[in-house]
Amino acid sequence: MLNENSIHLMNRVIKLSKDNLNNNKVPIAAIVVDSSTNEIISEATNGDSVLDHAEILVLKKALDKLSTNRLYECDIYVTIEPCPMCATAIAKTHIRRLYFGAEDKKGGGVINGPKIFSHSNLKVPEVISHCFAEETSNLLKKFFESKRN
């Protein structure tokens, strides 16, 4: 169950994803938020490099902004299930909670594939999956359809 603030933040993630889609980029975005104040610490969307996933970029921005290597009190919101690279990065920063939209059966690394948080000896976050699953899944479908056409 998402509370009002989480719904607001997932909607913001979807808005940023749509902006990326309108620019012909992968509609994936991520937000890091301070869970105690609800202040947005950083926002990012997927970049052009295969390594510039929204999650990596938003975590780096948050670490820089807070001058820390730990995001204990922070939550991260992402459009779809993070890949194994991003799931590991999330664990390394000790994020408190991960919210994501649709699952990614092909590329996901949280509840699919290597299920990073079940193997890792890192501090893993609480996971809230399938937030606005249909809407976020449709965004990705739209993007890949447009790429095929």
Next chain:
Amino acid sequence: MLNENSIHLMNRVIKLSKDNLNNNKVPIAAIVVDSSTNEIISEATNGDSVLDHAEILVLKKALDKLSTNRLYECDIYVTIEPCPMCATAIAKTHIRRLYFGAEDKKGGGVINGPKIFSHSNLKVPEVISHCFAEETSNLLKKFFESKRN
């Protein structure tokens, strides 16, 4: 079995790792090399951020330098077994071959933990493990002992 050039490159990785150790940093380094010309494309060592692993930094440098998202013809040399984040990043760039030193039973993601290349539907590299395993393992041991003291 390592050929003369691979021995040279692993020795270079060990040299860079020792330099980091002498600066009181994690003794982990990585090199990306063009496998057809043996030219070193990029070098990196672990940075201060928990996300600035040598592998991520060296891959980003190589992608930037070659203005590409694919490193089909390149090999990567690393001090120890990459973590799941870095193993996934290596696969995403379509690196040809991964050489690494000691295995990392606790944090590794290639032959330990989530064994990223066995799950991923990405193009996974050929893996040459345990290159100079004792020497690289000792480097890491030295670092963690110095941290405890």
